[in-house]
Amino acid sequence: MSESKIDTRLWSSKARNLSPYVPGEQPQHDNLCKLNTNENPFPPSPKVGQAIAKVLEKQAEDLRLYPAPESDDLRAALAQLYSLEANQVFVGNGSDEVLALVFASFFLKERPVLAPDISYSFYPVYAQTFGVDLIQIPLEEDFSVDPDAYRQPCSGIIIANPNAPTGLLLSLDDIRKLAGEHSNAVVVIDEAYIDFAQSTENNQDTTVSAISLINEFDNILVTQTFSKSRSLAGLRVGMAFGNVSLIEALTRMKNSFNSFPLDKLAQAGATASVIDVEYFEQMRQQVMDLRESLTADLTALGYDVLPSHANFVFARPKDGNASTVASALREQGIIVRHFDKPRINEYLRITIGTPAQHERLIEALKTLHDSNDIAAG
Amino acid sequence: MSESKIDTRLWSSKARNLSPYVPGEQPQHDNLCKLNTNENPFPPSPKVGQAIAKVLEKQAEDLRLYPAPESDDLRAALAQLYSLEANQVFVGNGSDEVLALVFASFFLKERPVLAPDISYSFYPVYAQTFGVDLIQIPLEEDFSVDPDAYRQPCSGIIIANPNAPTGLLLSLDDIRKLAGEHSNAVVVIDEAYIDFAQSTENNQDTTVSAISLINEFDNILVTQTFSKSRSLAGLRVGMAFGNVSLIEALTRMKNSFNSFPLDKLAQAGATASVIDVEYFEQMRQQVMDLRESLTADLTALGYDVLPSHANFVFARPKDGNASTVASALREQGIIVRHFDKPRINEYLRITIGTPAQHERLIEALKTLHDSNDIAAG
Numbered sequence: 001m002s003e004s005k006i007d008t009r010l011w012s013s014k015a016r017n018l019s020p021y022v023p024g025e026q027p028q029h030d031n032l033c034k035l036n037t038n039e040n041p042f043p044p045s046p047k048v049g050q051a052i053a054k055v056l057e058k059q060a061e062d063l064r065l066y067p068a069p070e071s072d073d074l075r076a077a078l079a080q081l082y083s084l085e086a087n088q089v090f091v092g093n094g095s096d097e098v099l100a101l102v103f104a105s106f107f108l109k110e111r112p113v114l115a116p117d118i119s120y121s122f123y124p125v126y127a128q129t130f131g132v133d134l135i136q137i138p139l140e141e142d143f144s145v146d147p148d149a150y151r152q153p154c155s156g157i158i159i160a161n162p163n164a165p166t167g168l169l170l171s172l173d174d175i176r177k178l179a180g181e182h183s184n185a186v187v188v189i190d191e192a193y194i195d196f197a198q199s200t201e202n203n204q205d206t207t208v209s210a211i212s213l214i215n216e217f218d219n220i221l222v223t224q225t226f227s228k229s230r231s232l233a234g235l236r237v238g239m240a241f242g243n244v245s246l247i248e249a250l251t252r253m254k255n256s257f258n259s260f261p262l263d264k265l266a267q268a269g270a271t272a273s274v275i276d277v278e279y280f281e282q283m284r285q286q287v288m289d290l291r292e293s294l295t296a297d298l299t300a301l302g303y304d305v306l307p308s309h310a311n312f313v314f315a316r317p318k319d320g321n322a323s324t325v326a327s328a329l330r331e332q333g334i335i336v337r338h339f340d341k342p343r344i345n346e347y348l349r350i351t352i353g354t355p356a357q358h359e360r361l362i363e364a365l366k367t368l369h370d371s372n373d374i375a376a377g
Numbered sequence: 378m379s380e381s382k383i384d385t386r387l388w389s390s391k392a393r394n395l396s397p398y399v400p401g402e403q404p405q406h407d408n409l410c411k412l413n414t415n416e417n418p419f420p421p422s423p424k425v426g427q428a429i430a431k432v433l434e435k436q437a438e439d440l441r442l443y444p445a446p447e448s449d450d451l452r453a454a455l456a457q458l459y460s461l462e463a464n465q466v467f468v469g470n471g472s473d474e475v476l477a478l479v480f481a482s483f484f485l486k487e488r489p490v491l492a493p494d495i496s497y498s499f500y501p502v503y504a505q506t507f508g509v510d511l512i513q514i515p516l517e518e519d520f521s522v523d524p525d526a527y528r529q530p531c532s533g534i535i536i537a538n539p540n541a542p543t544g545l546l547l548s549l550d551d552i553r554k555l556a557g558e559h560s561n562a563v564v565v566i567d568e569a570y571i572d573f574a575q576s577t578e579n580n581q582d583t584t585v586s587a588i589s590l591i592n593e594f595d596n597i598l599v600t601q602t603f604s605k606s607r608s609l610a611g612l613r614v615g616m617a618f619g620n621v622s623l624i625e626a627l628t629r630m631k632n633s634f635n636s637f638p639l640d641k642l643a644q645a646g647a648t649a650s651v652i653d654v655e656y657f658e659q660m661r662q663q664v665m666d667l668r669e670s671l672t673a674d675l676t677a678l679g680y681d682v683l684p685s686h687a688n689f690v691f692a693r694p695k696d697g698n699a700s701t702v703a704s705a706l707r708e709q710g711i712i713v714r715h716f717d718k719p720r721i722n723e724y725l726r727i728t729i730g731t732p733a734q735h736e737r738l739i740e741a742l743k744t745l746h747d748s749n750d751i752a753a754g
Contacts, residue, residue: 012483065610
């Protein structure tokens, strides 16, 4: 639609001042190697489809009726998975909706919310939507988060962990520090990618999720999603974990906005996904293994690859000309994400794909850099 | 959860001041005669299940990927159905979400929004959520809406048409009058039940939907839902129709809140429902026929039944003791809706059910009123 045709006369000032989020593109061509939106290369658990088919079989009884407004079965399954009470669990229409409700429920006009300057680009959009000041705290030189840089009055802190697009992980000790130093603020840890993270301490596979801290800190709220590690971006389910009082605020906000955000099929499918622990563990391990091999292949091509704890890598080609590489790949039907922003414009964010997709990517990069070398020579 | 355990210390003032919507109860017992939440007694089109099953069959390709953010296929199908352009159509997660975005997009803090005093009880909740003043305009003595009563400065008017819980229909002439007299306000016609309405002029089946006015008035926005006439309350799909500039505001607001409100299965199922015009026409006719027979049966029992254009009737027992009737029915597993509010507390809102459910209801009422007569005698 051409912007010139739009008449904003009847819009609210809120509507006029928005800067909507722009999601990564979803081109619909065949034979595309789509490594740009951090979807999982593998299908969801087969139990998901079975559970949804079961609802469909008796749809006469089911789809005509409203769904459970508080998604009780799904919340119970998540509570059991993480050894929590159901009233410490909230679910919504993707973690994007959950995050929007978080901004409305906890962050104040009087005191700003703090977030890293390089992070999920929806955070500043939410801040504008809900009229909250967002102060961007610069990441360190190595793209890490320094908790000491957050020492200022605020009503909240929101940090993606692992961060996007860097893939770097903040330790639980640092999160403890943030929560302890900001007892009057809600510290939101957006763990969209946490299931791909591994603790590096002592080479042991210890927990890295801040869910382990919510019984200790009443001001830590953890958000997660079914879109990445559970291969269910198409089903739109996200969740939050926290103290019962934080969850109650989210529930009240939801019920003042939209009582039934999760349809019956999404509730059934998501619940089945949670219960199939074995499949989940296999798939996330597979993605982590592929991340290691892709990191090795890119490193061999001279790329500087940040140590990723997510289902993507953030990599800088030798000459830093990421934009050119992205365009050249696109011509061959390989889509990766390039952010034309200060500090990160020399990097590409590449989603972990299948072995075949990685092969295609690496071959294309080899050819590209070889010919560049020749051209440059 | 006991309220006493809740600590609001970390809540935003917005969260503290909410009065969340309370949906009609969804009890999960067997053999319940559930006539309380205006769901359709008949199943959705079989095409809906088929379309969703088709997505599931190739779920490896599909559920792991994000859905189309603007639900293009669904909007195209709706545009075709109503002879509109796709950019005159907006869809969301149930008409509740659409209405929330409407409040955020068009209604101002500076000028109030006007709504009937007896109407959908979510409107005052949205007003509070978005910090907008809502002025309730009393319905006439006969529960009708008088457009002349709305002559005051406002940023918007929202009217459910047919209204709930009365079922009464406002004419297109009255809607034209409202829109013409309030050219600086958005006039929202919430047509959740419109597919069950029939024009009474000249006994002809002429259009009653304000969709027919949106090319004439740039300030009319029409909302509808898949939850009633399309038997898809469990799928959470609602829509809005209006001038491209109004639709653009809703789209921008959505993309500042949650880019992907409709999952892949809901988009596929809803699209199939729109395309199956024949089934839709049969089902809505069937519900309207059942409404006429239920109205006759209740009238025969001495009930005063308002002329309904919805999939429910609003009926007053002879003695006006609606609360007692509702309780007595509940003891027999028949759930109807009673609103304990001034002016309407002598009425029951009874959803149109299956012939068997109507029989059960009427038998129960006969017995109840007979025994009451005996007791009173």
